[in-house]
Amino acid sequence: MRKGLKRFLAMASAAAMLTGTFGTAVHAADAVDTSEEVELVMYVVSDRPAGQDIVDANMNEYFKNKLNCTLKINWIGWAEYANKYPMLYSSGEQFDMAYCATWLNFANLARRGAFKDLSELLPTYAPDNYAMQSDSALAQATIDGALYAVPTLLPTYITYGPIYRGDIADEAGIEGQLDTWEKIEAYGDFIKANHPELEVIDLYQGNVELSLQWERFQGNFEIDSGNRYIFYDPSEEHPTVFPVYDDPTFGDFVDMCARWSSKGFWSMSALSDTDSTKTQNGKAALRFHNIDTWSNLCVIHPEWDFRYAPMTKDIAHLPYTQDCLVIPTTAKNPERALALWNLLTTDQEAYDNFFYGILGTTYELNDEGQFTILDPDLYQTNACWAVRTMELNRNQAGVPEYYDTVRHEWEDQIQEGVGTERFTGFVFDTTNVTTEIANCQNVRQQYGWPLELGYVDKEKGLEDYKTQMKNAGIDRIVEEAQRQLDEYLAGLEG
Amino acid sequence: MIHTKKNGFVAEFKRNKALFAMAAPAIILVLVMQYLPMSGLVLAFKNYRYDLGVFRSPWNGLNNFKFLFSSGTGWLITRNTILYNLLNLITSQLLAVIIAIFLTEIHRKYVKKVSQTIILLPYFISWVVVGVFVFSIFNYETGLINTIVKATGGTPINFYQMPGAWPFIICAFNAWKWTGYNSVIYIAAITGIDDAINEAAAIDGATIFQRIRYITIPSIRPTLVTMILLQVGRILRGDFEMFYQIIGLNGQLYNATDVIDTYVFRSLVTNPDIGMTSAATFYQSVLCFVIIMVVNAIVKRVDEEYALF
Structure with missing residues (x-):
């Protein structure tokens, strides 16, 4: 209750500030003092492209004119980000801005004091960006009453579904989209009989998401993207939180998986396989993932006619902190950093220079304004994905039309405050149950995954999974999640 | 003093x-x-x-320590870590000594250099690559072993669901990787032995085995003891890369293959907590300290000359 009130107050005061800024019509470039030239430092997570230097020189020329600043981008490679990223904030290093995300533990870092509170800075120094932010986006970035991030302005969706080979689906005579488990099984049987060289379902270690797909198909949603074994049904007025195996249909799911496993839809050694490119390289025929993964595959292999079936019952936005920008507590120039962010998210030229690089060197545009990467080894796109907005972002040439049409359909379907969308502002605070979460995480891998892949006997596997989860303290997590979810709902209503 | x-x-x-x-x-x-x-x-x-x-x-x-012990895995992973390290310590050192002796007994320079290089080579191969080897040897559908088994009409073996096989596989790969490197140190120790002693023994009619038994082995004993003491200091630190790359996220093998480092990594990778990881390291360090003190005390008892301190 108190949390809800706090959040309300924070939003109310932010709104007051917003109107204040607009009332006096102060523009970002005017609000910030640009008399002194500064070099801003930004951290992103990805491997540094070879062409970063020329891209830097090009964009800095533009930034220098506009805001009298230059930007230096530091890259944390994929091989080391898990250790190095949190270290950024504990080492006391001075930098001005960084890419952050739910998968980089935004909420956890925010609670531990890694970021600056932007409640007042954002409306003042990035007013145009702030004006475009939705209430739910701001609510997600607000933790314990403070706004700790600038959320992305490009909505993404929770939709999960099979990405599959259109050429094979046609060959198999499957009608319409591959949007039911029965159709997937028929597709799989056809592949086993006619394309035995292909793995039917692309699974590798760390990417076991069958139960997630099963739950999403029924309209259930996970409590936290890091804990995809605890779900609730957002369509209920007051949803009950439950561990995945307490779903009454879980038995059917396990039966289905056991059957598919015995048919050889995936490898018996999938949990030790590290190859994450099987679909892309024509070694597997179906992968459960999101629409962006699908559109990437379409660009790489148009000849396979990849198709996508959104097997998610209740479509909603992903948290806007899925991609976000944070300002560390150590930042020297938060004002200029936000002014630059304002420019990047509202000015097409600034955005293009920052995100795609140099026209004619790193990318080119076709007549529809879609981009093509000219030399993937030189430069692809910037890794600060949080900068993308609905207005400025470009599609890659070769992305099928369905990508835009279906997203517009989703956008029309989604109603603020209804179903899963009602919960996009919910962030599970794991502080009180860190021990239990660490243990359950382990149990899920040790007992959950083998069960999901049909490697173990159903009765015994289920029994083991439940017992071990109980020992690991799942009841406490469920209880804590339930309490927080109830509080969240009470906050919405009150 | x-x-x-x-x-x-x-x-x-x-x-x-x-x-x-x-x-x-x-x-x-x-x-x-x-x-x-x-x-x-x-x-x-x-x-x-x-x-x-x-x-x-x-x-x-002590809240940070809870996650190690609250679900009962703490004891299992501590046991696994210690047993794996003991097994690896014994096999890789023993093999290293044997190889060092063989290599020094080979007198044809060319053969000696070539075999030494071949034995040392695995040391330079990263565990990531070794992990891929292991997968392509043992996987169920297309693995080397199962392809041979199928070709000869047998039923394929599902290694990735046989926890019992993995201590041997891991131990074998560990030895394969480290033996060459460790043997270099023993070769140095053996080269340091005065040739005159060996020559005198040969003139007195000692066979090659007698020379190894009574001259080489006693001479490298101090090196051997020091090497073992140094290794014991690392006994609570599983070679993370090795376990992680070979086993991956294969839950069915964990009871036989999980060591402290892999457990901590997996438990905390999605929800990192500096306090909890430090707690795990603290636990390892304290146990290491105790083990070193005990082993050193034992060595001191047996022969004070060889003790580290």
Whole structure:
């Protein structure tokens, strides 16, 4: 209750500030003092492209004119980000801005004091960006009453579904989209009989998401993207939180998986396989993932006619902190950093220079304004994905039309405050149950995954999974999640 | 040594100023790089906050240690870590000694160099690559072994669901990787033995095996003991890369293959907590300390000459 009130107050005061800024019509470039030239430092997570230097020189020329600043981008490679990223904030290093995300533990870092509170800075120094932010986006970035991030302005969706080979689906005579488990099984049987060289379902270690797909198909949603074994049904007025195996249909799911496993839809050694490119390289025929993964595959292999079936019952936005920008507590120039962010998210030229690089060197545009990467080894796109907005972002040439049409359909379907969308502002605070979460995480891998892949006997596997989860303290997590979810709902209503 | 006690540190310092000056860089380096960071151990007892830093973060009691033991896995992974290290210690050192002796007994230079290079080569191959080898040897559908089994009409073996097989597989790969490297040290020790002793023994009619038994092995004993003592110090640190790359996220093998490092990594990778990881390291360090003290005391009992301190 108190949390809800706090959040309300924070939003109310932010709104007051917003109107204040607009009332006096102060523009970002005017609000910030640009008399002194500064070099801003930004951290992103990805491997540094070879062409970063020329891209830097090009964009800095533009930034220098506009805001009298230059930007230096530091890259944390994929091989080391898990250790190095949190270290950024504990080492006391001075930098001005960084890419952050739910998968980089935004909420956890925010609670531990890694970021600056932007409640007042954002409306003042990035007013145009702030004006475009939705209430739910701001609510997600607000933790314990403070706004700790600038959320992305490009909505993404929770939709999960099979990405599959259109050429094979046609060959198999499957009608319409591959949007039911029965159709997937028929597709799989056809592949086993006619394309035995292909793995039917692309699974590798760390990417076991069958139960997630099963739950999403029924309209259930996970409590936290890091804990995809605890779900609730957002369509209920007051949803009950439950561990995945307490779903009454879980038995059917396990039966289905056991059957598919015995048919050889995936490898018996999938949990030790590290190859994450099987679909892309024509070694597997179906992968459960999101629409962006699908559109990437379409660009790489148009000849396979990849198709996508959104097997998610209740479509909603992903948290806007899925991609976000944070300002560390150590930042020297938060004002200029936000002014630059304002420019990047509202000015097409600034955005293009920052995100795609140099026209004619790193990318080119076709007549529809879609981009093509000219030399993937030189430069692809910037890794600060949080900068993308609905207005400025470009599609890659070769992305099928369905990508835009279906997203517009989703956008029309989604109603603020209804179903899963009602919960996009919910962030599970794991502080009180860190021990239990660490243990359950382990149990899920040790007992959950083998069960999901049909490697173990159903009765015994289920029994083991439940017992071990109980020992690991799942009841406490469920209880804590339930309490927080109830509080969240009470906050919405009150 | 007795003199120092009598005259005190100051007198000693005055007498050997030059020596102290020479030792200073090393001492400072050890202090800064080894002792100073130990203060970070307090993190194991803190609820870490980025804005407050290591020392000002609030205390957290023993909560950070709970995740290791609350579900009963703590004992299992400690046991696995110790057993794997003992097994690996014995096999890789034993093989290293044997290979070192063989190599030094080979007198044809060309053969010697080539075989030494081949044995050393695995040391330079990263575990990531080894992990791929292992998968392509043992996987169920297309693995090397199962392809052979199927070709000869047998039923394929599902290695990735046979926990019992993996201690041997891991031990074999560990030995394959480290033997060459360890043998270099023993080769150096053996080369250091005075040739005159071997020649005298040969003239007196000692066979090659007698020479190895009575001359080579006793001469390298100090090296062997030191190497083992140094390895014992690492006994609680599983070779993370090796376990992680070979086993991956294969839950069915965990009971037989999980070591402290892999468990901590998996448990915390999606929800990292500096306090909890420090707690795990703290636990390993304390146990290591105890083990080193015990082993050293035993060695001291047997033969004081060989003890580390």
